[in-house]
Amino acid sequence: PIANNLFGLSQLEDQIRQAYGLKKVVVVPGDSDTSPLVKQELGRAGAKALLSVMDDEDVVAVTGGTTIADVAEQLTLPANGSLKGGWFVPARGGLGESMEMQANTIASTMARKVGAQYRLLHVPDLLSNHAYNSLLEDTNIQDILSLIRKSRIIIHGIGNAIVMARRRKLDPETFAQISSEGAVAESFGYYFNEDGVVVHRMLTLGLRLEDIRRTETVLGVAGGKSKATAIHAVLRFGQEDILVTDEGAAAEIVSHY
Numbered sequence: 001p002i003a004n005n006l007f008g009l010s011q012l013e014d015q016i017r018q019a020y021g022l023k024k025v026v027v028v029p030g031d032s033d034t035s036p037l038v039k040q041e042l043g044r045a046g047a048k049a050l051l052s053v054m055d056d057e058d059v060v061a062v063t064g065g066t067t068i069a070d071v072a073e074q075l076t077l078p079a080n081g082s083l084k085g086g087w088f089v090p091a092r093g094g095l096g097e098s099m100e101m102q103a104n105t106i107a108s109t110m111a112r113k114v115g116a117q118y119r120l121l122h123v124p125d126l127l128s129n130h131a132y133n134s135l136l137e138d139t140n141i142q143d144i145l146s147l148i149r150k151s152r153i154i155i156h157g158i159g160n161a162i163v164m165a166r167r168r169k170l171d172p173e174t175f176a177q178i179s180s181e182g183a184v185a186e187s188f189g190y191y192f193n194e195d196g197v198v199v200h201r202m203l204t205l206g207l208r209l210e211d212i213r214r215t216e217t218v219l220g221v222a223g224g225k226s227k228a229t230a231i232h233a234v235l236r237f238g239q240e241d242i243l244v245t246d247e248g249a250a251a252e253i254v255s256h257y
């Protein structure tokens with residue numbers, strides 16, 4: 001059964017890789033919706049995938065969320081490696097989420113784990129037009145934004161649109177708008193419908209869609225059967241290169257789409 005199981009997982013990996021035109025797919029056994037151990041394994045696989053593409057001197061943009069926090073937790077530098085010239089930066093402003101799952105916290109943890117450097121972006125997740133425009137005039141903010149936009153790699157989480165709208169305590173009006181637009185997924189501050197079309201964006205500082213489009217390696221880490229539709233939607237968006245997921249999500253994606 002173990003050999004069968006492994007065979008089954010690599011088949012899932014191939015099917016998803018081909019269906020969405022990805023470079024690489026990693027599926028860990030189990031379902032992180034129901035098992036914290038599987039979530040940890042997802043983090044470990046995410047960390048391994050990140051190290052496999054990261055070179056010294058790279059700038060890596062990271063998003064927040066519990067999954068990417070698990071990746072940071074599981075990250076360890078191989079004995080012969082050095083990433084001293086590397087940088088970790090948050091992909092976007094993220095104050096507003098709880099500390100452990102903020103992009104700033106995760107970027108600094110990742111940097112510490114592998115001996116790389118980091119810069120933080122101390123701005124809220126969601127901005128008013130006025131705040132956005134005045135922050136853009138600040139030279140410190142401009143500096144860090146230009147570093148963020150040099151990222152060669154993005155490692156990001158994926159969430160269900162409604163779950164994320166609740167977690168971010170969006171006002172009832174925006175909440176209703178997001179659901180009526182058919183949003184099923186959220187990633188990088190953008191809300192996507194099932195076809196991978198952006199239906200809503202949060203006003204936030206950091207990576208923009210055009211930055212994501214030209215980033216060399218976009219690495220998504222998300223698992224759990226409940227995230228299958230969200231993952232499918234973000235894969236349809238078409239910018240993903242590497243997906244690290246679990247069997248629960250992968251089996252659901254393959255049987256539904």
Ligand code: F6P
Nearest residue numbers: 063064065066067157158159188
């Ligand atoms: O808020 C940051 C973020 O990466 C979102 O873009 C994403 O939807 C969510 O976190 C994923 O969070 P989790 O891994 O906790 O499900």
